[in-house]
Amino acid sequence: MKVAGIHHAYGSRAVLRGVDVELPRGALVGIVGENGAGKSTLLKILAGELRPDRGVVRHEGRFGYCPQQVDLNDAFTVRQHLEFFRIAYSLPDLCRAEEIMEALRFSEFAQERVGVLSGGTRQKLNLALALMHDPDVLLLDEPYQGFDWDTYLRFWELAAQLRAAGQSVLVVSHLAYDVDRLDVLWRLEEGVLRAGAAVAS
Numbered sequence: 483m484k485v486a487g488i489h490h491a492y493g494s495r496a497v498l499r500g501v502d503v504e505l506p507r508g509a510l511v512g513i514v515g516e517n518g519a520g521k522s523t524l525l526k527i528l529a530g531e532l533r534p535d536r537g538v539v540r541h542e543g544r545f546g547y548c549p550q551q552v553d554l555n556d557a558f559t560v561r562q563h564l565e566f567f568r569i570a571y572s573l574p575d576l577c578r579a580e581e582i583m584e585a586l587r588f589s590e591f592a593q594e595r596v597g598v599l600s601g602g603t604r605q606k607l608n609l610a611l612a613l614m615h616d617p618d619v620l621l622l623d624e625p626y627q628g629f630d631w632d633t634y635l636r637f638w639e640l641a642a643q644l645r646a647a648g649q650s651v652l653v654v655s656h657l658a659y660d661v662d663r664l665d666v667l668w669r670l671e672e673g674v675l676r677a678g679a680a681v682a683s
């Protein structure tokens with residue numbers, strides 16, 4: 483995936499002022515930035531959810547998108563969500579989804595209604611829905627929000643496995659703790675991407 487010259491404004495507020503970024507195959511890329519820096523805006527543009535005012539977004543292969551706001555239906559069970567997405571992705575079965583549930587340790591909630599799940603478990607499901615079709619490019623907006631420490635570590639194990647399998651993974655966060663896990667770190671500042679410093683924001 484490659485994007486070039488992305489500009490976006492909300493009314494008179496220019497949020498992105500010429501963003502260029504490339505996600506190489508098999509790379510784990512991080513984008514950090516302060517609250518309101520424009521990270522979610524950039525990810526929505528990369529995912530095709532928002533049209534930029536200017537610039538080019540070029541996709542290759544399948545992609546998965548895990549938005550910051552969990553978009554789940556409280557009345558349905560975890561399993562029903564997986565089943566809806568299985569059909570949407572045209573997958574023959576839920577084997578990969580079940581592997582991800584095991585990896586993130588939430589298989590036991592398969593029959594639970596989403597409305598009764600904890601915030602962290604909802605986030606696990608959100609992640610599983612973005613991952614279950616083995617995308618070539620994975621866009622993750624604050625993917626570990628609400629995770630406990632063990633789950634946070636499992637998340638990074640999973641991300642490393644995806645990278646090893648040749649997938650491109652973009653992690654966007656306002657926190658940059660674990661920068662040594664990344665191949666590339668960018669900082670979104672004043673509407674442009676700069677080479678990131680390895681510090682928490």
Ligand SMILES: Nc1ncnc2c1ncn2[C@@H]1O[C@H](COP(=O)(O)OP(=O)(O)OP(=O)(O)O)[C@@H](O)[C@H]1O
Pocket residue numbers: 492497515516517518519520521522523524550656
């Ligand atoms: N739909 C919208 N309409 C108007 N302004 C918006 C809209 N969405 C975002 N903004 C503004 O654009 C700026 C960037 O927002 P964005 O959500 O992209 O930032 P962020 O870096 O993801 O922030 P956070 O870390 O708090 O999630 C903010 O000032 C926000 O208020």
